[in-house]
Amino acid sequence: MRVSALFSTLLAAAAVASAESVVASIFIQPITTPETPPSLLAEVSYEAQPETTAIGEVLSYEAPDLPEGGAAALVRVGVYDAAAARWVSSTSVASADNFGKGLSPHLVLSVDNSKGQILGVLCKGVRIDAGQTRDFGPQVVVVPTARGKHPDLNRPVVLSPEGKNVVPEEKTLLQKYWWVLAIGVFVLVSGGGDSK
Template sequence: MRINALFSALCAAALVQAGFRTAQIYIQPVETPETPSLLAEVAFDASNGAASSIISYEAPELPESAQLVRVGLYDTKSARWISGTTVASVDNFDKGYSPNLVLSVDAHGELLSAALKGVRIDAGQTRDFGPQIVVLPALKGKQPELNKPVVLSPEGKKVEEEEKTILQKYWWLIGIVVFLAMSGGGSEK
């Protein structure tokens, strides 16, 4: 009996952790052709972005001449970027700014791209000055509302609809007129 309880508890714990994925976010100065360096390792859940967290974060060592940095997923074995990359200013790492990592995730939970955004912090409002993570899931867009389709004849010409007669257009008025005629006027005493 205890073995079943232990087994079910382990399965439940595995299901809770099944939604989390990890990713390594890299950073590279745009002006200098250096190899990208690891910026952060994150654990994210596409269905629950609030449960996502930063496992490790290392402030980048950028050269003084750097103005822009590239942020994204990088494969160190093949030495190429494996996701969409974004370009951000090095001002995002200045004092008074908290770096936010923005992850774009598709409907299947796969990471599409990573971005960096520096958010100005107010010491009087918050005590959390560290880096934050924001997960943006891909949502289905609004579908266009289409008019009724164009009907074509076998020759490929537009078929003109027949004009409705007055009786076909206003048949419902006949019922109202009949009702008013039958219910109107009572006998006078």
């Protein structure tokens, strides 16, 4: 038993050691000036771990210089390939107010760990409460993709009269194994097979 526990611990340690650190550059661009190339917002690092939400690390952060008010108050945030001059990930639209005073930008990365790429970036400003936290800088949360729920094929759908799914009730031990009790009673009544 100890050998299997030791083996599973070693496998878990190997999986953690094999998780590679990925560095990504996040860019920002005002929506009203698409001719202006996107500028670097942050460089982040995270561990590629399948199906586990993780906290990344912000390596560098440049507060964006954005015009105030009007339609210029909207920005595009995502991963940009400057060599190809195109957005590599899906982009999200955020208000420039997310980068204002009293707010800490939080980046949420949607990551496909099987392909090792960022699918999308979300940016939101979180109000800083000096009494609650001492971490005022930008933060990164990495959310990996996961397999969705698959339908149960070849099973009939049972609906209630109201049209809702009926959840089958859990059977008790007696309801599941009544036949064992019936065989025991039959053996006792029939004499138990005593040979005389």
